[in-house]
Amino acid sequence: MQAKHKPTSFDPNRADFEPYGLTCTQWQPSPMQRPDHHNEVELNFLKSGSVTYIHGGKKTVVQVGKLSAFWAAIPHQIIDFSHETEFFVATIPLQHFLQWRLPEEFVQPLMRGQFLCEDSIDKASSDTYLFQHWELDLLDDLPRNEKPVILEMQARLTRFALNCPAISESQSVRNHLASVSDSGLNKVEKMACFIAKNYTQKLTVRQVGEHVNLHPNYAMNLFQKTFGTTLINYLTQHRVSHAQRLLSTTDMPITEIALQSGFLSISRFNDAFCRACGCSPREYRSSLILTEQ
Known part of the structure; x- marks a missing residue:
């Protein structure tokens, strides 16, 4: 079976977060x-x-x-x-x-x-x-x-x-999202996307809640009920992932990486990175250099 059009490739000029759709x-x-x-x-x-x-x-x-x-x-x-x-x-x-x-x-x-x-x-x-x-x-x-x-x-x-290795036979029957309404899922989607677009900026739970017209406490509960992690942990994971990318692809100083990833201080960055990755940002970068040699 042959496709009727040529394969596509990534357009570097496409707007960031422009949707592809289905x-x-x-x-x-x-x-x-x-x-x-x-x-x-x-x-x-x-x-x-x-x-x-x-x-x-x-x-x-x-x-x-x-x-x-x-x-x-x-x-x-x-x-x-x-x-x-x-x-x-x-x-x-x-x-x-x-x-x-x-x-x-x-x-x-x-x-x-x-x-x-x-x-x-x-x-x-x-x-x-x-x-x-x-x-x-x-x-x-x-x-x-x-x-x-x-x-x-x-x-x-x-x-x-x-069949995912992380799911055992006894766990597979569980359905965590079943108790969240479609309207709730829509708000969670908007919160997740808002965080993904703005994690490098100073961002609070109140701002995320206001974005979807929810009280901050309700927004946090709905988010955790859906994704099984707190909104703050989710925001931090985005920032750590951003820092990992900069550590692995640039020679940017670690302090600058911390700020560009959305962390307000180098101490908070080091603490969050160590908890997520099991090593310091400097050790992470060094391990990448050793791997490539």
Whole structure:
């Protein structure tokens, strides 16, 4: 089955956080001049070749034949690829993803910035078929074509979630999002996106709550009920991920990295970074240098 249009590639001039919407396309990987951010869950499927990202400050390799997923509001940037690469990319609006109410043990790591990858290539053949069909179905940009794609994406991610190594058989029946209304999920989506767009600035819980017209305490409770982590921890994780990316891709002084990542002092930065990464920012940068030698 052949696609009816040429593969696409990253446009460095696209506006930051400009939405892609519901899409599926064969992607032509290229070195990205800057990280991309967008408020969708992104699926990657590699038929052949190799693609390497800097994702949230960490080097991540997309594995052939294994479905991968990540929340694309986390900074991600292709830094290496092979020329024979066949690479599918699908994007799912966050509201759709949250409404599917997948197991919390799958949703929470994804929303905290983990790059999730299946541990088997058993579904490679069927995934090739699915991604090709999704691409063709969405090519005409007709609303009627979206429904079967959405249903199939939901079913595929449900299988992914239930077979995720982080989820045991006893945990997989739990459904953390079931008690959150659709209107609540919409507000959580807006809060998550607001944080992702503004984490490098001075940001308070009150500001996040006001953005969605909620009292700060209610906003915090709703956010934690959905994602299983506090709003403050979520904000800090974004800042730490930003700092990891700067530590790994620039020679910028650590104090400047702390400020550009949204931390108000070097002591708060060091404390948050050590708790998240198990080492100091300086040790993290040194370990990257040793790895490359």
